[in-house]
Amino acid sequence: MNLEELSDRYEITQVIYEYCRTLDEMDLPKLTALFTEDCVVDYGPDIKSEGSAALRRDLERMWRWKRTSHHAGGVQIEFVGAELARATSYVLAWHEAPNGSTATMMGQYHDELRRTAQGWRIAHRTQVLTGNDAGFTVGINPFRRISRPTD
Amino acid sequence: MNLEELSDRYEITQVIYEYCRTLDEMDLPKLTALFTEDCVVDYGPDIKSEGSAALRRDLERMWRWKRTSHHAGGVQIEFVGAELARATSYVLAWHEAPNGSTATMMGQYHDELRRTAQGWRIAHRTQVLTGNDAGFTVGINPFRRISRPTD
Amino acid sequence: MNLEELSDRYEITQVIYEYCRTLDEMDLPKLTALFTEDCVVDYGPDIKSEGSAALRRDLERMWRWKRTSHHAGGVQIEFVGAELARATSYVLAWHEAPNGSTATMMGQYHDELRRTAQGWRIAHRTQVLTGNDAGFTVGINPFRRISRPTD
Numbered sequence: 001m002n003l004e005e006l007s008d009r010y011e012i013t014q015v016i017y018e019y020c021r022t023l024d025e026m027d028l029p030k031l032t033a034l035f036t037e038d039c040v041v042d043y044g045p046d047i048k049s050e051g052s053a054a055l056r057r058d059l060e061r062m063w064r065w066k067r068t069s070h071h072a073g074g075v076q077i078e079f080v081g082a083e084l085a086r087a088t089s090y091v092l093a094w095h096e097a098p099n100g101s102t103a104t105m106m107g108q109y110h111d112e113l114r115r116t117a118q119g120w121r122i123a124h125r126t127q128v129l130t131g132n133d134a135g136f137t138v139g140i141n142p143f144r145r146i147s148r149p150t151d
Numbered sequence: 152m153n154l155e156e157l158s159d160r161y162e163i164t165q166v167i168y169e170y171c172r173t174l175d176e177m178d179l180p181k182l183t184a185l186f187t188e189d190c191v192v193d194y195g196p197d198i199k200s201e202g203s204a205a206l207r208r209d210l211e212r213m214w215r216w217k218r219t220s221h222h223a224g225g226v227q228i229e230f231v232g233a234e235l236a237r238a239t240s241y242v243l244a245w246h247e248a249p250n251g252s253t254a255t256m257m258g259q260y261h262d263e264l265r266r267t268a269q270g271w272r273i274a275h276r277t278q279v280l281t282g283n284d285a286g287f288t289v290g291i292n293p294f295r296r297i298s299r300p301t302d
Numbered sequence: 303m304n305l306e307e308l309s310d311r312y313e314i315t316q317v318i319y320e321y322c323r324t325l326d327e328m329d330l331p332k333l334t335a336l337f338t339e340d341c342v343v344d345y346g347p348d349i350k351s352e353g354s355a356a357l358r359r360d361l362e363r364m365w366r367w368k369r370t371s372h373h374a375g376g377v378q379i380e381f382v383g384a385e386l387a388r389a390t391s392y393v394l395a396w397h398e399a400p401n402g403s404t405a406t407m408m409g410q411y412h413d414e415l416r417r418t419a420q421g422w423r424i425a426h427r428t429q430v431l432t433g434n435d436a437g438f439t440v441g442i443n444p445f446r447r448i449s450r451p452t453d
Contacts, residue, residue: 001158007303009161010311017376021390021410024432026447063450069408069432071392073224073375074168088172090222092243092394094408094433102435106220106245108172130175130220131245133253145177148214152309160312224375225319239323241373243394257371257396259323281326281371282396284404296328299365 008085012113012120013075016089019122020070026063032056036114036123043127044139067096072109085120087111095136103135108143159236163264163271164226167240170273171221177214183207187265187274194278195290218247223260236271238262246287254286259294310387314415314422315377318391321424322372328365334358338416338425345429346441369398374411387422389413397438405437410445 001009015034022031032052035041041049049055062068074090088110095103112124129140152160166185173182183203186192192200200206213219225241239261246254263275280291303311317336324333334354337343343351351357364370376392390412397405414426431442 001154001161003154003303003305003308006154006157006161006308010303010308014378017378020376020392021378024445024447026450067433067445069392069394071222071373071375071394071408073222074171076165076168076172090171090220092220092222096433106222131218131247143175143218145175148177152305152312154305157305157308157312222373224373225322227316227319227323241322241371243371243373257373282369282398294326294369296326299328 005079008079008115008120009077012077012085012087015113015120015122016072016075016087016109016111020072020091023059023062023070024068028056028059031059033118034122035125036116036121039121039123039125041122041125041127042141044141046139064097065095066098069094083115085113085115087113090130101135102133103137104133105129105136105138105140106131107140156230159230159266159271160228163228163236163238166264166271166273167223167226167238167260167262171223171242174210174213174221175219179207179210182210184269185273186276187267187272190272190274190276192273192276192278193292195292197290215248216246217249220245234266236264236266238264241281252286253284254288255284256280256287256289256291257282258291307381310381310417310422311379314379314387314389317415317422317424318374318377318389318411318413322374322393325361325364325372326370330358330361333361335420336424337427338418338423341423341425341427343424343427343429344443346443348441366399367397368400371396385417387415387417389415392432403437404435405439406435407431407438407440407442408433409442 019034035052037052039052041055049058071092072089077085077087079085088108090108092106107129110126111122113120114123127140128143130143170185186203188203190203192206200209222243223240228236228238230236241259243257258280261277262273264271265274278291279294281294321336337354339354341354343357351360373394379387379389381387392410394408409431412428413424415422416425429442430445432445
């Protein structure tokens with residue numbers, strides 16, 4: 001790997017970390033700036049944000065929680081040409097409602113990022129659910145294992 | 152650090168992330184390719200896989216879970232010559248059985264990796280348990296603190 | 303980014319990982335060496351360690367737990383000149399008492415690190431709490447969201 005590739009990988013990883021931090025902070029202007037203006041964010045069959053303005057408006061729903069804690073990791077990146085990258089990462093997200101009840105989800109972000117004049121930006125995100133407790137009831141796209149080989 | 156060392160550290164970190172992702176996906180051919188053919192994977196006093204063919208067969212046991220979510224992080228690496236590295240990393244692994252019951256473990260992977268023509272591969276792994284809930288009952292090697300200094 | 307900056311970022315990230323690993327191991331001499339001698343560690347309104355000798359003594363309190371598991375991630379770094387860096391990172395920390403009861407906290411470390419002859423060292427740490435279960439009752443500094451925009 002050359003220096004530019006390592007730097008790109010570092011910067012893309014930081015975009016994913018910054019998303020989690022700004023979401024916990026509910027700093028939606030900063031969060032939205034991590035996405036392209038024409039971004040699509042696909043949480044599940046019934047929840048999709050089209051465009052960064054819509055994303056910002058839609059994420060206002062997170063104010064219904066009193067506290068959240070988003071732990072990102074396991075970022076894996078592949079480049080598709082010089083201007084486009086695909087990244088898979090893991091998240092563990094804990095949410096607490098004003099009444100004290102909690103909801104925990106585990107999942108992956110499947111991102112397409114574009115290199116822009118302002119740095120790497122998420123152009124498309126699909127969120128998938130690898131696990132959740134009983135308190136978490138949002139209809140996120142299910143994670144799929146490969147088909148089980150038949151014996 | 153020079154560019155080659157940074158690249159090696161990045162690639163070794165990716166091997167550990169890829170293990171977790173392919174395990175959740177149950178893509179055992181891809182997972183097994185992360186290990187050397189003569190690998191040894193030591194989970195605990197009574198669970199050990201010797202050789203990548205055995206590892207692949209042994210990990211079929213994970214089909215007993217309906218879903219798993221493996222969150223890796225905290226990867227620390229030291230090199231022992233140019234062709235061998237030791238890595239310590241953390242994992243938080245959540246497992247859900249078909250009946251809905253769950254089991255969570257926390258632990259470390261202690262890996263020895265060898266540089267091969269196909270990239271860094273895990274030659275030896277010892278898994279140790281730093282924490283678990285009541286649902287997790289597999290006999291993983293216990294993590295040991297240092298001895299408590301006497302007053 | 304040039305090679306030196308990437309190396310610095312890597313090394314600072316490793317300081318944070320090493321803190322978690324040595325804390326779980328209760329290797330307090332190794333842990334304390336990650337801090338400057340004049341460090342200040344601010345856990346909350348009523349818990350503060352001033353100086354690395356005090357930090358080491360204060361962290362002896364962690365022996366009251368039978369096991370702990372500290373999962374760090376999401377490390378974000380900015381440089382303030384060549385010798386000073388600020389880092390924000392996430393931690394999920396699980397603690398088990400001798401009687402089997404557990405306490406889990408989620409939070410961030412807000413660190414100031416100084417470049418020393420021995421490498422990057424934490425000079426100031428503030429810990430903030432992004433989440434916790436009912437078992438965790440330590441008075442950590444609360445994490446604050448931005449003010450909710452009025453409609």
